[in-house]
Amino acid sequence: MKLILYIAFAASALAQAPGTLPSLWITGGPNCIEVPNWQIHQYNEDFYILRESGCTNYEKPFLYLLFGKDRALLEDTGAGKSDAAQVVSELIAKWLAVKGRTSIPLVVAHSHSHGDHIAGDAGFRGMPNVTMVPLTIDGTREFFGIDGWPDGIGHIDLGRRILDVIPIPGHDALSVAFYDRETGVLLTGDSLYPGRLYVRDFPEFARSIARLAAFTRGKIVTHILGTHIEQSSTPYKDYPVGAKYQPEEHSLALSRGHLLELQEALDGMKEKPVRLALRDLTIWPR
Numbered sequence: 270m271k272l273i274l275y276i277a278f279a280a281s282a283l284a285q286a287p288g289t290l291p292s293l294w295i296t297g298g299p300n301c302i303e304v305p306n307w308q309i310h311q312y313n314e315d316f317y318i319l320r321e322s323g324c325t326n327y328e329k330p331f332l333y334l335l336f337g338k339d340r341a342l343l344e345d346t347g348a349g350k351s352d353a354a355q356v357v358s359e360l361i362a363k364w365l366a367v368k369g370r371t372s373i374p375l376v377v378a379h380s381h382s383h384g385d386h387i388a389g390d391a392g393f394r395g396m397p398n399v400t401m402v403p404l405t406i407d408g409t410r411e412f413f414g415i416d417g418w419p420d421g422i423g424h425i426d427l428g429r430r431i432l433d434v435i436p437i438p439g440h441d442a443l444s445v446a447f448y449d450r451e452t453g454v455l456l457t458g459d460s461l462y463p464g465r466l467y468v469r470d471f472p473e474f475a476r477s478i479a480r481l482a483a484f485t486r487g488k489i490v491t492h493i494l495g496t497h498i499e500q501s502s503t504p505y506k507d508y509p510v511g512a513k514y515q516p517e518e519h520s521l522a523l524s525r526g527h528l529l530e531l532q533e534a535l536d537g538m539k540e541k542p543v544r545l546a547l548r549d550l551t552i553w554p555r
């Protein structure tokens with residue numbers, strides 16, 4: 270019986286499309302002349318991670334581009350003088366060439382509405398074949414069919430690739446997480462990443478993290494990928510705010526264990542939110 274269960278679990282784990290992450294990301298510098306404006310990483314043939322250089326903007330945000338059979342979805346458009354529209358268009362053109370296709374519609378979505386994640390929006394507006402998800406709670410709720418904000422869960426089917434969309438307000442009123450059933454990757458934006466988790470609305474954030482943890486129960490979570498790295502690979506040590514160059518960064522990927530650790534820490538400070546450093550991230554009420 271035990272063996273049968275084991276085999277069944279192993280088979281379902283294998284059903285998740287695998288991918289690879291780089292051992293180190295380019296940050297910004299030490300010599301900005303040598304640093305490309307964007308680092309593009311192929312997680313697998315239908316999943317791309319883009320990182321904006323710290324030489325362009327110290328926030329160094331991560332963007333995610335996922336392809337289904339019928340549509341592609343981009344999460345976020347970068348910070349500062351972001352030329353994400355140009356870079357993503359070129360990447361989509363290369364993907365189309367490899368697939369022997371001529372076009373694919375693109376949905377531009379956001380992890381949340383802060384400036385360092387939407388700066389490249391203007392470049393996408395008016396582009397043919399591009400749909401922008403509105404940067405409002407009502408628009409986001411309607412677009413993804415979220416039945417009740419923030420307790421409901423929405424979906425988008427990119428064509429044999431379904432993403433679940435989970436409202437997680439607290440860092441920002443408009444924060445959402447995306448769960449990619451294809452790879453088991455959970456995209457958490459600025460609400461969970463190796464760095465300083467700025468919490469604007471503490472009770473709401475705590476409820477969101479609890480709901481997100483509940484959502485993942487029983488699901489395969491291969492990686493939790495957020496939108497910044499501010500933590501070094503030394504436990505409890507982050508880089509100073511505004512650092513461009515971050516040698517020896519913490520890995521981008523976190524696990525469901527980090528989500529549970531965050532939930533436990535938030536639970537423990539319900540009465541009095543305080544700044545708290547954990548091994549791989551810091552809770553930072555504002």
Ligand SMILES: [Zn+2]
Pocket residue numbers: 381383440441459
């Ligand atoms: Zn933010």
Ligand SMILES: [Zn+2]
Pocket residue numbers: 328330383385386459496497
């Ligand atoms: Zn951010």
